[in-house]
Amino acid sequence: MESAATFFQEATVKGGGSPLTGRNGLGSPDYQFRNTKKKVPLDELLKQIQEMADLPLEESKTLPAETYTSEEFLDWEIENVLGGGWMCLAHQSQIPKPGDFINMDIMGEPMIVVHGKDGEFRVLSRVCPHRAMDIMPPGFGYDGHGPAEARDGKSDCGHTRIFLCPYHHWSFELDGKMKGGPEMHKAKNFCRQDVGLKTYRSEVWQGFIFVNISGDAEPLAEQYQELKKDVQGWQMEDMDVVIAKSWDCPFNWKVLVENFMEGYHHMGAHCKTLQPLMPARDTWTDGEHSHSVRVNLPYRDSVPTTGDSDFEAIPTLDPEHYRQMAVFLGQPTFLLFTAPDRVFWYRIEPISADRSRLLTTCMVPKKAKEDPKYDEKMEEAEKMLVDFHLEDMEVCTAVQRGFYAKGYQRGRLSHLEMPLWLIHRYYAARARGTYPTFDRPAAPSQAPS
Incomplete structure (x- = not known):
């Protein structure tokens, strides 16, 4: 039987058709399921999210499965989280x-x-x-x-x-x-x-074009003040998108966002790709902000500052970013993965409760194109982007399948999954008609002492 990774690569990356089949759109025959679970009312889901968000990180849990499977909940998100945001x-x-x-x-x-x-x-x-x-x-x-x-x-x-x-x-x-x-x-x-x-x-x-469907969101300059401080060193308005891959995703949009934002799964899903470079145990999350989340992914001490496949490091970065990568979320869906010489940007588009569309890109400074080995380095960068994302596609698809199972249980979160807790607190705040830190104390940073 062909592997899920091979299936996704041939069907999605190489343009061989969408891996979305069946009523719920869950991929190849290996990923079919029947949704026989009893529906949980929207008001009960929102209540459970609020109760969870008020727990400290040490007692935090995952969200109810229905927040990833219910079209009614997606409608609420479109009205209160997605359509009302940038x-x-x-x-x-x-x-x-x-x-x-x-x-x-x-x-x-x-x-x-x-x-x-x-x-x-x-x-x-x-x-x-x-x-x-x-x-x-x-x-x-x-x-x-x-x-x-x-x-x-x-x-x-x-x-x-x-x-x-x-x-x-x-x-x-x-x-x-x-x-x-x-x-x-x-x-x-x-x-x-x-x-x-x-x-x-x-x-x-920062060179990105945003839309606010509701038309009444605060200006981005106000919402992303903290995020701008974090990312302005990359000068992304002067970068070019040099790689772009489209993916049909048989899972809820939040599954991708949560997976993207935590380094805990490096030790499992990315044990051969990212874990050797950025061990899960060393990752840590910045303090809570109202509209963004930042996670730091320090390099292993043995990893050289630059490699053969790297371009010249961007000189305007804060020194800390020369020895680490970082992931950022501009709420609700703006995803960035930064390196000393480039930026990966993901665009996630919800389609239904269990389907989404994704664009994964790599951006480099215009000067990088002058590198004599540019084509060779881009080929390697594209392979890396596809390789570790195929690993994410496999686990995200399997996670979506688990949400429909009668055996689903709300799991406890590790301290390395603080980004999920912060994202869930954002949903709870939107249910209250506000934003994190506006009516609750901000959670502190996990920065090493």
């Missing part, structure tokens, strides 16, 4: 020229992230204001019926002068304003200045 959609290096765009669907909303003619980055709806047609369906509509051209052979990236709806050829400027509507001259009081693609509230932060 979600990172793209990095400006992915759409460097005016007219470049990326299509994506975020929680059922078809969107375009576009580089405008005026140099501004915007997030627009793809829903035509005429008859609700998706103006950029997969493949950009019908052959020969639109000005948009796919870029780099990707069906979600392209370049265009205008947006043209393939249904009735209504056209729109790159800022969403209507350009033309054929045969609308007999429609009484019709004025194209009153019509356009919906514009979502967006901001550019």
Whole structure:
């Protein structure tokens, strides 16, 4: 029987189709299940989360299984956690020229992230204001019926002068304003200045393009004050995305976020990849912040400062970052994994309670491309990115399966899983209509004395 890692690599990374099958979307035949568990009401789930969040770390537990399997709970998250927060959609290096765009669907909303003619980055709806047609369906509509051209052979990236709806050829400027509507001259009081693609509230932060679907979140500069202090040394606005891998994930979005943020699983899932470099026992979590989580992953003493596959270390980093990697979460879904010479950024998109879409990327300073061994180093970096993520795909898929089992039990958390506890405290705070540290004392740092 082929391994789960081989299955995911062939089906997802190499474009051989999605590993999502069955009613609940859980992968190959090895990952099928039946959900026969009794539903827990939403108000009871929120109560349990609150009770758990008020426990000290030493007594903390995992969340109820239904928070990873219930569509009702996902609806609550979309309203109170995801849609009300800032979600990172793209990095400006992915759409460097005016007219470049990326299509994506975020929680059922078809969107375009576009580089405008005026140099501004915007997030627009793809829903035509005429008859609700998706103006950029997969493949950009019908052959020969639109000005948009796919870029780099990707069906979600392209370049265009205008947006043209393939249904009735209504056209729109790159800022969403209507350009033309054929045969609308007999429609009484019709004025194209009153019509356009919906514009979502967006901001550019550290080179990343974010959207706030609800439109009422505090500015990113306010929410990510602490995170900016942590990551500004990488100067990510001057980096380029040089590797990007798309993954269909048969598990809840929180499974990926929690897995990403703790180093405890290095000793198990990554025993041959990350554990030799960054032992689990040495990882530690920074003190609690209202909108971000930071975890430090010190290198083993025997690991050299630089290796053959590394680029020149970024000179603007704080000295501590030359001897460690770190993972960061900008609540609710902005994930960064930093090294002295590069940054890995993950974009997670919830689809349903047990399905999500993921983009894993590697970013390097523009100067890194001048390295004579750039191609060789990128090949090695891509292999590493795929190798350790395949390990994560296996365990995350198996974890999702466990949530449906009658044998599921809420486990106790290790001190090395403090990031999960902080993330759960964030959900509890959102259920109270606030944020961590606003109405509770902040948890202290685990920094070694």
